[in-house]
Amino acid sequence: MTEECKITMNTGLRGVTIASTRISDVDGDAGKLIYRGYLVKDLAENASFEEVAYLLLFERMPKAEELAAFKKTLVGRMPIPSEIIDALKTRPRDALPMDILQAGVAMLAHHDPDVRVEGSRDAAIRMGIRLIAGLPTLVAAWDRLRNGRAPVAPLPELGHAANFLYMMSGRIPDEEAASFFDACLVLHAEHSFNASTFAAREVASTRAHMYAAVGAAVGSLSGALHGGANTRVMQMLKEIDTVENIDAYIEKQLGSGGKIMGLGHAVYKVDDPRALILAPMSRRMGERIGEVKWYEISRRLEEKAKAAFKRHKDMDIYVNVDFYSASLYYAMGIAMDLFTPIFAISRVAGWAAHVLEEQFAGAAPKPMLYRPESEYIGDYCGPEACAWEPIDRR
Ligand SMILES: CC(=O)SCCNC(=O)CCNC(=O)[C@H](O)C(C)(C)COP(=O)(O)OP(=O)(O)OC[C@H]1O[C@@H](n2cnc3c(N)ncnc32)[C@H](O)[C@@H]1OP(=O)(O)O
Numbered sequence: 154m155t156e157e158c159k160i161t162m163n164t165g166l167r168g169v170t171i172a173s174t175r176i177s178d179v180d181g182d183a184g185k186l187i188y189r190g191y192l193v194k195d196l197a198e199n200a201s202f203e204e205v206a207y208l209l210l211f212e213r214m215p216k217a218e219e220l221a222a223f224k225k226t227l228v229g230r231m232p233i234p235s236e237i238i239d240a241l242k243t244r245p246r247d248a249l250p251m252d253i254l255q256a257g258v259a260m261l262a263h264h265d266p267d268v269r270v271e272g273s274r275d276a277a278i279r280m281g282i283r284l285i286a287g288l289p290t291l292v293a294a295w296d297r298l299r300n301g302r303a304p305v306a307p308l309p310e311l312g313h314a315a316n317f318l319y320m321m322s323g324r325i326p327d328e329e330a331a332s333f334f335d336a337c338l339v340l341h342a343e344h345s346f347n348a349s350t351f352a353a354r355e356v357a358s359t360r361a362h363m364y365a366a367v368g369a370a371v372g373s374l375s376g377a378l379h380g381g382a383n384t385r386v387m388q389m390l391k392e393i394d395t396v397e398n399i400d401a402y403i404e405k406q407l408g409s410g411g412k413i414m415g416l417g418h419a420v421y422k423v424d425d426p427r428a429l430i431l432a433p434m435s436r437r438m439g440e441r442i443g444e445v446k447w448y449e450i451s452r453r454l455e456e457k458a459k460a461a462f463k464r465h466k467d468m469d470i471y472v473n474v475d476f477y478s479a480s481l482y483y484a485m486g487i488a489m490d491l492f493t494p495i496f497a498i499s500r501v502a503g504w505a506a507h508v509l510e511e512q513f514a515g516a517a518p519k520p521m522l523y524r525p526e527s528e529y530i531g532d533y534c535g536p537e538a539c540a541w542e543p544i545d546r547r
């Protein structure tokens with residue numbers, strides 16, 4: 154290998170601005186997140202997930218009658234075709250829920266005539282709405298089926314968040330649990346050009362349909378460094394198990410080049426504003442079930458890990474959205490491997506908004522197919538190409 158053939162770059166596209174967007178802004182230095190001009194903190198305190206999904210899709214806050222109609226549409230689209238339920242019944246019970254979800258997204262496309270309508274914003278919006286409505290049903294149905302229980306149909310009188318909890322557990326959640334879960338959905342709905350949204354936009358840039366883009370995004374979100382971190386945070390808390398084990402865990406991870414899940418972020422250089430909202434919710438949920446242990450371990454781990462990073466690496470580290478959502482969902486009685494699918498049932502609203510922007514409202518003169526360059530560093534990267542060798546002479 155010649156000198157020129159060494160890997161010289163692996164940028165992860167950090168700090169590269171690749172498109173304009175009107176959907177959201179992440180100010181990593183100030184710890185500020187806005188969706189279409191609104192602070193996420195205000196939205197989490199005041200808006201329902203349906204209101205935020207409307208804002209993301211239709212680019213403005215709904216009026217009362219628009220919101221009522223949108224909620225009715227969403228709940229009306231929640232039931233998924235019985236053929237998909239039948240297909241889920243044939244899947245191995247230990248299949249990863251994110252894989253089930255990705256397959257489920259593709260199956261929803263099989264039943265949607267809009268996939269054949271090219272170049273229509275209205276058709277894309279209808280597909281987005283079907284996905285926002287259908288994903289919670291897929292996740293809840295899968296959880297019940299793998300546990301040998303029949304899926305539960307949504308109730309028209311419940312909101313989106315409450316309906317998901319109901320379809321999963323078969324019990325109508327109390328007001329506080331429903332409102333906490335609603336706030337979680339609001340907090341996870343959108344985050345500019347994160348990995349999964351970028352995946353969705355890249356697929357959308359080829360003019361593939363909404364389901365193709367969202368399927369790719371689900372795959373991207375599943376990874377441990379992205380949405381998959383929330384499940385791993387809970388696994389880590391379980392491994393730590395008691396406050397007394399925290400120091401040893403941190404030393405083990407940092408000493409071996411391992412990660413402490415739920416810490417660090419590609420953009421935030423301060424605590425993630427969403428984590429600051431999720432932490433007290435985690436404590437409150439823990440108190441409600443008489444098990445604050447997981448919140449307490451998280452809090453002490455945050456404190457101690459921040460100090461250890463300073464000591465070991467002379468750097469500051471911060472909590473991200475996945476750090477406290479883990480103990481919160483756990484206190485809500487949600488299975489650990491559903492944490493990432495729950496992220497997806499919220500983020501699908503952001504993905505859909507980005508697909509719409511990519512295909513129909515590109516800030517560039519016209520939407521451009523994503524096609525970055527790479528630097529070829531293969532073994533024969535010199536001026537001469539390899540001489541062809543027939544197979545029997547290699
Ligand atoms: C919804 C979301 O996607 S939020 C992110 C969820 N992911 C996680 O929580 C996984 C744990 N965190 C991480 O792996 C990283 O912080 C990422 C991938 C999220 C961001 O990564 P980067 O932008 O590459 O991190 P950054 O450049 O700030 O890392 C600097 C150093 O800190 C280290 N570091 C960053 N986060 C962590 C962590 N959680 N645990 C241990 N070390 C870490 C990196 O390994 C790197 O060390 P090095 O310079 O010795 O190689």
Ligand SMILES: O=C([O-])CC(=O)C(=O)O
Nearest residue numbers: 344346347348419420474
């Ligand atoms: O923005 C990112 O890189 C990851 C993130 O926090 C998110 O997707 O919510």
